[in-house]
Amino acid sequence: MNILEVAGLKTYFFTRRGTVLAVDDVSFDLRKGEVLCLVGESGSGKTVSALSILGLVDSPGRIIGGEVMLDGEDLRQYTPRQLRHIRGKRIAMIFQDPKESLNPVLTIGEQIMEPMKVHLNLSDKGAKEKTLLLLERVGIPKERLFSYPHELSGGMNQRVMIAMALACDPEILIADEPTSALDVTTQALFLKVLMDLKKERGMSMIFITHDLGIVAEIADRVVVLYAGRVMEKASVWQIFENPRHPYTIGLLNSLPDIVKKKKLIPIAGQIPGLINPPSGCVFHTRCRFAQDICYRVVPPEEEVEDGHFSACLFRGSADIIKASQGERI
Amino acid sequence: MAGKKASMGGYIARRLVYSLLIAWGILTITFLLLRLGPGSPADKYLANIAASGRVRDIAQVQAAIDARYGLDKPLYLQYVDYISNLLHGNLGWSLSTSLPVTELLSKHWIYSFELIFLSTVFAVLIGVSIGIYSAVKQHTKADYAVTVFSFMGISIPNFWLGIMLILVFSVKLGLFKTYYDTSLPLFSLGNLKAMTLPVITLGSGMLAGYSRYVRSATLDNLRKDFVRTARAKGLPERTVILKHVFRNAMLPVITIIMLDLSGVVFGGAYLTEIIFGIPGLGRISFNAIFADDYAVVVAVTLIGAMVTLIFNLLTDIAYTFLDPRVRYV
């Protein structure tokens, strides 16, 4: 059932100041037809993980370990040419800032048609027809075919991005914070279009976000990342109702809720730098429950309940369970 | 759409008006320069007469000649005369070559044009390609080689380079003629061969400069999100570079090339023409300076400024077609 499996992924950036451990031993899998959310704050490695899947990490970054299995084949063993045939065709990706992610000097029509011409060998005419259909489907008037990105609003541009991603009917769509540059109302409309399309085509989706609200809204399963490592992996229900990692708990406690006013309990301290990440558990510098052992031992991911993994040495401790339930008012 | 066209027309109109304003400023400054020069047209004849050492009463001759050239009029009337003469295409009479300045320049501009044109083509073709190459291969040995080579190209005084080239390739190796032969038809094979050393002399600095600009512009654009999008679409690397990166990178480079035209190219062409004996505008004005033939010097300065102005205008207009974003400015 797993269409994509990522195991032990390590992507480091070799900068002049030192090696940035952007993604350090990250594993997760994506099941057919589900929405997997990668959640984390800036620098947690969620975007780099996604880029690593497609081999799009730019210099000075390099994937130095792990496997990316697509339908049982390791994409890391692929030649650049083979990988190119996966990109856009079997796995498509959309990015955070639609304005920046579209080439400003090409019309949107041209940009949508590009992958079709490359992967499907469509003629100009065929590509154009298909593009018009796609545009209609994502809700863009067809006379916009010859518009340039700057002539469209952010929401519209993000729809263009979807149309482009869906051009070759990929099996997997990776969406990297596609809504964070959009207004709330636009975001809601956009998510609707995205989820409808996903259901329609039975795609699997990796959705990267820092917004737990969106996670609650669309995810089937969730991977919580922090400082390049996986903290917790579980279904969306488990995450929100029974979080078993202090970081997840901290996140949930520091978010104000729109439904009712509650007390906020922030996570103390700052996000650590990734050149010399904290020893042992990367979260120990900010963890309320940290013990001496946390400074030394890198906690392994262990299943705490069915399909619920946590990388905390004290995942079952009463304090944590209490914190996760009791303090959430 | 109609609104867009109108705004584009408006933009061009605005540029035109600015250019006219600048042109007027240029005319005024050149007029002042002409008046700054110690020489009046009279001085030429006066010098001749005085040189014989036999005529004492020079003041009278001076007055007569001043009257003939309208120099006894108040300054503003001279200014009006100057402008109206220019509008009639009359740049005055060149005393050192016995030709109307207009005719002199119309005979000689082609040599400068050929030199600048060939050098620009040479510099742009090679500079742009090695610039892109070195950006794509950033941090490789090839990149460092290009970088060091570019710096050397920028730093080598082109008048010195010219002399050395003549010494080595013409005198010692006898590969080229030591001078530029004007009897060969322009752009003929022999003529192009004669242009080799001058073009290298003038072009190497430009080439090096352009390769630096192109490299950094390409690097800037390589980091852009839309490049990642293009790669995520599975486009071949060639297409990514040539279609997506190149077009965007060239936009700022075009401006720089145009700016170079007034500063680097004219100055360089001036020296190159002197060294290789190419009878272009630079050489003409150089000789005119030492012959106190100010009308020619000022006319060449004027033309240099006007050409720069027109090229800047053309660049601005070309921008509206190359960069769709500008149309709304």
Added chain:
Amino acid sequence: MYKISRNLLFAIVISVIIATMALDQFALKEKLLPPLGYFYVFFSVFMLFYFVYPLYRNQRLTLYYWERTRKNKLAMLGLFFIVFLIILAIAGPFFTADPNYVNFEEKNLPPLGFTTSQSVYDRDTGSLRNAEIRGTWKHPLGTDDKGRDILAMIVSGARVSLQVGLVATFIALMIGTVIGVSSAYFGGAVDNVLMRFTDIMMTFPFFLLLVFIVFIFGADLTLIILIIGVTGWTGAARIVRSEALSLRTREFVLASRALGASDTRIIFRHLIPNVMGTLIVIATLSIPGVILAEAALSFIGLGDPTVASWGRILNAGQDNLETTWWVAVEPGIMLFLTVLSFNFLGDGLRDAFDPRSEL
């Protein structure tokens, strides 16, 4: 408090310099310094007060940018050569011969380790007498056609080149900064007028204009420096303006305005220090251009004839490239290395000051 005292101190020092200059010009019989000398003193004092002292005071920031620059090997190479050149220009004349000392007995000596043959015409026999000449330790880089020591000339040429490069660039940047900042800050009509004027100046082919003006007013080093400074500010003005414009809307400037900071305070405490990085980069990258412009001017015979600049030595040597090649080749190499060094350093500084690479 320190700001006021620094400005005050600067004003006092400058008044003293101006007073001395006036005294020198009008009262004293023996001139203490040539006009350029005063210019140089003024320049040094200004740099000391508004460049070196702030660098010292803001050690942490200085160190931070130094660390960033230091990573660029080419820039360090350039810096090394420039420091060498500065030491050469300042201390060199004490160790080398007088560059103006002429000795026709020792004319056209090749550099150490080279030999050359020279011939003299004998009117009586109508034939040439040939002689082999060998380079000597006394003149390691050889001598020119007047027997002047080329090493000494190159050392004094280094001084000239640095003077021209630094002072002309300084003038250009001062003008450019004033025009750029006022254009950005006052906006509206002021901006329009200043920028159109800049446009006009920019369209003029710089070198042609330079040649013309120098020819009209005479080839005097001070004047050449002034002319380069007065015509060469346009690029700086544009860059400073666009930087200042973007800075003006930056939130820290807004914050300062919200605190009630005056325009002068914002210009001098926020705009200029922030433009400073760019200015340093422009300066480092303009200096080679200026040095080359002076050299080119000297090369075509319009340089100050009383000053042994590299361009002038080169000009003197170019006619006999095949016989006394060293006269043209040596200053050419120095010129090339100097320009290269400044370009290396400028590029390194640009990377170091690049806000995009700042965190």
Added chain:
Amino acid sequence: MHLNRREFLKICARAGLYAGLGIGLSGCLSKQKEAPQNVTLPSGLHPVKGTYIDGASAGDAETLNWALAADNASLNYVSLTMDGLITYDNNLNVQLRWLAEPVKVSGDGLTYTLVLRDDLYWGDGKPLTSEDFVYTFKNLLLSDWLPFNYKDDYQEIVNGKKQYVDIVAVDRQTYQFRRQTVYPDFFYRVTDLWAYPKHIAQKYEGNLDAFTQADELNNLRYTGNLGPYRFVEWVRNDKFVVERNPDYYLGKENGAPFFEQYIEKIFGTPAARQAALEAGDITSTTLDPLQVGKFKGMKGIDVYTNPTNGYEALFWNFRKNGWEGLRKKEVREAFAMSIGKDSLIQSIYLGFADPAFSFIPRPSPWFVETGLGQFGVGALYNKEEAKKKLASAGYMQKDNVLLDAGGNPVKLSIITNSGNKVRESIAFLVKQELAGIGVDVEIRLLPWTTMLDQYMKNKAPGNKASGFNNGAGAVSEKPWDMCIIGFSTDLNAPSGSSVVFGSDGGLNMFGYSNPKVDELFKKAQSKEALDTSVRKGIYAGLSTLISEDLPADFLAFPQSNIGISAKVKGIEPGISMGYNSYLWYFEE
């Protein structure tokens, strides 16, 4: 790359200092030989072939409309297409060109009769007649509207009034100049001018603008068979191209000239010019002394060393803003005695010059060697002696420093134009030498215009305009003490140099005044000087007087070196080497 404003030293123009085929107006001796065409061609054929390219220095000609020209290059260009009345060979003997017979001077020295050949015609086939010459003189050169440079040459003072000499056409081939006063050098004035075709020039008469801009006069298409070459094109600042004139009147028998084309090619720098010769791209060019050794050793290139008619001298400022010491003869002598001319020639000219003691160069028929004060050479090169002379004039030495009467060290300035490397070197050498007698010299290298405007031009108090000589009371704007400058001398008529040394000479910028000199110059132009031997005596006296009074320290008569491809044959080296260039030919 000389900064000389060429027209300034136009006195040079009277005797060519040319590169290449110094075709031209070289001055000459009055003894006219009835020279036949002394063509001594070697046996065999000289097929017409090849292009002769002469590499010239930076300055291009200014106009082909010769009446307006004041620079050597212009006259040089024109002379390729028009021979002129006569020319001079290397011994300064007259060679007839357009003239059918030698100039007849009447016994009273007042009438000059010139007879033209009858086979000369203009480009449109109309014959060249005496009427053309008379018209050219009367209506153009000597008219009010045309600022012809040599007008004064045709003026004489009759009863205190200036007037032009009379020109009359006697018949179709013959015309006469009729003077009322005697002027022995007048021969040289009347024989070195061309004529305009009357029927063309008439169209522009009276209108300077039209005349200046007249296309027919600005190109040389009217030259017909008057010269060895015909005008092809003139690319400004690049080249002047002429082609073989098949109708050339001197080529009727032997088919001269033998070059298909002749090109004056202008180079930006001497280096480029010499490189081109070395590479074989051009046929000839002048060489710097330093280059001669290299080119002499080169196969395929011959180097010719020829004397010239110029001299370089150190002039003193006699005016009020110069050092008063230089107005004393002993001081001048002392200075001249301390500047060694031999070492100057050795180290600066590398031997290619003669020491100079007066303004008349060795090739001139009026040159005398005996009786000259030979300062700076031999016994008269003696710094100790110089110091004694200075002491006698009241200038004492102290610690090797010369002190003036007030006890102050003597500091003098020496000026010369920047860009002229030879003069620059001389300035340094003079400084070095004068340091030997305790004089501290400051060298000021000035751009040519600055030097002329601020140092050479002078004006008397109350006078508005400044000129090169505004009388005894005039001073220049800026003070100076010594000046290095070069002049050339009309070899045939050195009396022209009175403009430099005469008290009211137009180029006497130095304020020199010696009644005896003035008198001798006047004498040289008087009736008694009609007799060549008398004139010789006058010039000898003048030379001796000048060499002793030292209005300037004459330093050297430079020689010129010309490198020519060894393929070129028929060359007769000498001071007017190019006089028979129409007979030169290429040999493989």
Added chain:
Amino acid sequence: MPFPRFCGYNKSITGGEDLSEKLLEIRKLKKYYPVQTGFLSRHSDIIKAVDCISLDINEGETVGLVGESGCGKTTLGKVIIRLEEPAEGEVLFKGMNILSLKGGEMKKYRREVQMIFQDPSASLDPRMTVGNSIGEALLIHGMEDERKRMKRVEELLNEVGLEAGDYSRYPHEFSGGQKQRIGIARALALRPKLIIADEPVSALDISVQAQILNLLTELKEEYKMSYLFIAHNMAVIRYLCDRVAVMKAGKIVEEGEVEEIFEKPKHPYTKALLEAAPVLNPHVRRL
């Protein structure tokens, strides 16, 4: 549209009599930007950034201003602090019209009203030490003694959770959250009565957001200040504010007590905003 367009202070909308003391009153404020569209047709288009807005802020109150990007909320903030000049209208601070203030009075006003900016990286001068940035306010307002200033700045640093030793460090040495703390310290330096916080947390990470929100709440108590809190995140507004005004296209479409607005939004736009905001509960899914 049935909903009434109103201009001017309409008490019926806010409901109930307001007895607490008014700190700031905005009356019919307008701010227009001209947009150049063509060469000859200058100023033909106008963007109404602030279009006839009236709003009160009481002492000790936190008023939220919510709306989507480009609705003019930031412009309103800038007009209040006089970084922009309005076209029309009045802004009364403690009953004084601040738009006519000049010189010394203006300087006084500056002490009372301060602003916190959105982007913590852009709001600090990268070439100035943190101490100087914070101390600048004190210097401008007459505290010239450097030692005194330093002491006060160190106090401020402690109050916002930084260390006194950070005084001589530069902004690039801090993380985003810390920079925002510095920005807050700078705003606090003059002990203002009103702080305009323009999206102070939207550029921060979630875990840091809460720190800053809590800090703002604490400081409000300590300094007895009012906030005008500009945000687009409804949840943050609900957490922090007493009253909220909803802005759309330069106009305030609805205004009232937080609970009232969130529970019973009247204006369709408010409803849309609330509906679009994601809820932290996977059980309430709408997609």
